[in-house]
Each structure stands twice: as structure tokens, then as C-alpha cells.
Amino acid sequence: MTHASAQLDTNAVGHWLEEHLPGFRGPVEAEKFPGGQSNPTFRLSTPGGTYVLRRKPPGVLLKSAHAVDREYRVQKALAGTDVPVAHMYVLCEDDTVIGSAFYAMEDVRGRNFDDPRLDGVDQEMRGRIFDEMNRVLAAIHGVDIDAVGLSDYGAAGNYYRRQIDRWSKQYRASETENIQEMEELMAWLDANVPDDDGRRTLVHGDYRLDNMLFAPDGPQCLAVLDWELSTIGHPFADLAAVIMQWRLPTGPQGRGLAGVDRAAQGLPSDDEFIEAYCRRTSVSRIDRFGFYLAFCFFRMASILQGVKKRALDGNASDPERGLQMGAYVPRFASSGIEAARSV
Numbered sequence: 001m002t003h004a005s006a007q008l009d010t011n012a013v014g015h016w017l018e019e020h021l022p023g024f025r026g027p028v029e030a031e032k033f034p035g036g037q038s039n040p041t042f043r044l045s046t047p048g049g050t051y052v053l054r055r056k057p058p059g060v061l062l063k064s065a066h067a068v069d070r071e072y073r074v075q076k077a078l079a080g081t082d083v084p085v086a087h088m089y090v091l092c093e094d095d096t097v098i099g100s101a102f103y104a105m106e107d108v109r110g111r112n113f114d115d116p117r118l119d120g121v122d123q124e125m126r127g128r129i130f131d132e133m134n135r136v137l138a139a140i141h142g143v144d145i146d147a148v149g150l151s152d153y154g155a156a157g158n159y160y161r162r163q164i165d166r167w168s169k170q171y172r173a174s175e176t177e178n179i180q181e182m183e184e185l186m187a188w189l190d191a192n193v194p195d196d197d198g199r200r201t202l203v204h205g206d207y208r209l210d211n212m213l214f215a216p217d218g219p220q221c222l223a224v225l226d227w228e229l230s231t232i233g234h235p236f237a238d239l240a241a242v243i244m245q246w247r248l249p250t251g252p253q254g255r256g257l258a259g260v261d262r263a264a265q266g267l268p269s270d271d272e273f274i275e276a277y278c279r280r281t282s283v284s285r286i287d288r289f290g291f292y293l294a295f296c297f298f299r300m301a302s303i304l305q306g307v308k309k310r311a312l313d314g315n316a317s318d319p320e321r322g323l324q325m326g327a328y329v330p331r332f333a334s335s336g337i338e339a340a341r342s343v
Contacts, residue, residue: 008032027046028045038226038317069093074150087105114210125219133209161193188337204229205230207241237292253328294336
């Protein structure tokens with residue numbers, strides 16, 4: 001992690017938290033977590049313990065992006081459910097304190113896996129970690145949204161229609177060049193939105209292994225992180241996002257499983273993961289899975305385009321990595337077209 005005094009006014013944060021969080025006292029030292037292109041995240045160290053602070057980035061932002069208030073709300077609502085989340089302490093929506101909204105939460109210490117190959121983890125444990133990932137995904141989709149106060153957390157109506165319209169607008173707002181593959185994929189999705197089947201659940205929106213913290217010595221998930229894209233929507237989008245991730249190249253950029261002999265590694269195949277999810281959620285089968293996969297590739301391409309635009313504008317959390325990630329937009333779009341052709 002890097003020291004973050006230049007990116008976070010620790011004095012202002014300390015004074016505000018002393019006023020609004022019982023038991024908090026400064027002085028505050030902050031270290032920025034590496035990576036993460038959206039909402040900068042910091043570990044705060046104080047004489048009384050550690051906390052994690054997540055803030056909107058500074059600068060001019062796309063409308064509805066970087067919604068730390070939504071992140072805070074959903075994780076607070078999930079306390080006590082089967083979905084593991086960090087404890088939420090306090091939300092500051094006053095932009096005058098540090099220049100943008102932020103919240104403070106529990107500093108959960110656990111294992112985080114950047115690479116789904118899980119090198120360094122024994123084979124039997126790999127399978128248990130992936131099964132826990134499957135269990136938690138089913139738990140997210142099983143949350144009683146009325147009981148936890150999230151029934152208004154997303155709009156009614158066809159989730160995919162809304163999402164395609166939203167991310168198309170976001171893409172256009174951050175477009176830096178014409179990418180023919182994106183044009184083709186957007187046109188196909190626009191014309192192939194499935195009818196609304198009535199499924200309406202909490203969805204995470206960016207469900208990946210590297211957005212989870214696991215117990216230091218076991219497969220138990222301690223917390224699901226990065227809820228910025230969460231909403232009320234259609235559960236198959238989260239499931240397809242997992243499969244999308246695994247189809248990417250291996251290594252620090254793709255963080256995928258392309259070309260990996262999963263059986264030899266003790267990892268489930270796409271079909272095995274989908275079947276386990278269907279058993280847990282009492283779904284008999286999923287038709288036209290290629291649509292959901294194409295949608296996920298499109299959404300991620302749109303997100304990466306936004307990352308690229310922020311990097312070019314000087315607002316990215318990590319500008320150099322932002323430009324690297326932005327270069328993947330055509331590849332994601334091409335993969336989306338390939339998934340569409342499998343429908």
C-alpha cells in the first residue's frame with residue numbers, strides 16, 4: 001500500500017470521524033490500497049485501531065457513477081443475512097469535508113485472491129473456495145429484499161433493457177474513438193433483450209473472486225467487497241459475470257482461467273459451477289446463457305471505457321493501469337459478439 005496524505009486529508013477525516021463515530025480518536029494515518037479503478041480505498045490507522053475508508057474520486061464524474069452512498073446502504077442492510085459483509089460505521093455525504101462523499105467500515109483482515117488459479121493453495125482447498133464463492137452468490141440472490149429494506153434499491157421493469165440503455169449512455173459519455181466491435185455488440189444486445197421472466201433479486205454487479213475476502217486458514221468468505229454496481233435486478237447477470245471472468249486470459253491483467261486445465265487444478269468447469277448454482281437456487285435450467293454472457297462482456301467493456309476516459313482526464317485512481325485496462329475494450333466487445341453467436 002502507498003501512503004496517502006496527498007490523496008486524503010487525514011486531518012479533516014479525523015476531525016469528522018471524531019464527531020460522528022463514537023469511540024473514534026485520531027491522529028489518523030492513511031495508506032491507499034493498490035489497484036481499484038473506481039472508488040479510492042484507504043486503511044486508516046489510529047491509536048484505537050484500524051478502519052477502512054472508501055471515497056468518491058475527486059473531479060468531474062459521470063452521473064450516477066461512484067455511488068458510495070449506495071455501497072454503504074446495501075452493506076448495512078445485509079448485516080445479519082447469509083451474505084458476509086464488513087460492518088458499516090458511518091457515511092459522510094458532505095462534500096466539503098474532503099471534497100467528496102466517503103464512508104468508514106470495518107477493516108476485515110482476510111485472504112484476497114487476485115488470480116483464480118489459486119496458486120499456493122492446496123488442490124482440495126481450491127475446490128472448497130470456489131464452492132464457497134458459489135454459495136455466497138446464491139445467498140446474495142436469496143436475500144429477502146423487502147425484509148432488509150432494499151425493495152426500492154433498483155427500478156422495476158426489465159433489468160436488461162435498463163442496463164443496456166444505461167451502459168450504452170455511459171459508454172457514449174466516455175467514448176474516445178469509434179470501436180466497431182462495440183457498435184456491433186450494442187446493436188445485437190439492443191435487438192435481443194429477453195422477455196422479463198419475473199426474477200427480481202439483489203445483484204452485486206461485479207461479483208468476482210478478487211472482490212471477496214476469505215478466512216486466513218479456510219474457505220469461509222469473510223466479506224464481499226465493492227458493491228458500487230449493486231442494484232435490484234436479474235440474478236443470471238451475476239452468474240454470467242463469473243463465467244465471463246474465467247474466459248479471460250490468465251495473469252494480472254485478465255485474471256482469468258483461459259487455457260487452464262481446471263480439473264487438474266481442482267477447479268470447477270463453467271458447467272459445474274452453473275449446475276451447483278442452479279441446485280442452490282432451485283433453478284431447473286438456464287436458457288440462452290449466451291445472451292447473459294454477451295451482456296456481461298458489453299457492460300465490462302463500457303466500464304473499462306470509463307476507466308480509460310478518467311485516466312485520460314486525470315481523474316483515475318491509478319492512471320497508468322487505467323490506460324492499460326482501457327486498451328481491452330475491443331477484446332471484451334469481440335468476446336461479447338462471440339458469446340452472442342452461441343445463443
